[in-house]
Amino acid sequence: MLRLFVNRPAPRGFACVCGAALLSGCATSPFATAQVDPASPVASEVARMARASTDYPSFSEIPPVPADQRPLREFGRAADQLEMASAKLERETAPGTWTLTGTERFVSRAQAQVAPGGDSEASTTAASEAFARQIRERATPPPLPR
Numbered sequence: 796m797l798r799l800f801v802n803r804p805a806p807r808g809f810a811c812v813c814g815a816a817l818l819s820g821c822a823t824s825p826f827a828t829a830q831v832d833p834a835s836p837v838a839s840e841v842a843r844m845a846r847a848s849t850d851y852p853s854f855s856e857i858p859p860v861p862a863d864q865r866p867l868r869e870f871g872r873a874a875d876q877l878e879m880a881s882a883k884l885e886r887e888t889a890p891g892t893w894t895l896t897g898t899e900r901f902v903s904r905a906q907a908q909v910a911p912g913g914d915s916e917a918s919t920t921a922a923s924e925a926f927a928r929q930i931r932e933r934a935t936p937p938p939l940p941r
Contacts, residue, residue, distance in 0.1 A: 831841045886892075 831838050835841075
């Protein structure tokens with residue numbers, strides 16, 4: 796069975812190593828030593844922003860995980876249930892698992908609901924043809940493109 800949402804420690808470790816490698820490239824900023832052309836229209840704004848001290852958030856400011864949130868393992872269980880339901884649906888609707896035999900009772904019940912009498916003038920072919928002819932006469936075709 797395909798398991799897309801399984802909690803495994805190996806991918807987590809790999810993700811941490813990759814994240815650390817990516818963040819290590821940010822340790823030295825190439826913009827710290829970059830020179831700005833004094834004739835540039837944004838030179839004064841760049842200099843002002845470079846000198847501005849900014850307050851960056853720290854890891855201690857990250858809020859705790861809400862208590863009413865379901866645990867990570869529950870997400871995995873829900874995903875497993877979804878995969879099982881998907882596999883069951885595929886099995887039940889696979890080619891050759893159903894047929895269209897024995898539909899006479901369904902047809903007779905549907906016809907009885909649509910036209911209880913079955914012999915009224917509205918259900919005859921002549922009446923249907925007359926109605927279609929009347930609709931065609933009333934219809935106006937769209938104008939031809941120029």
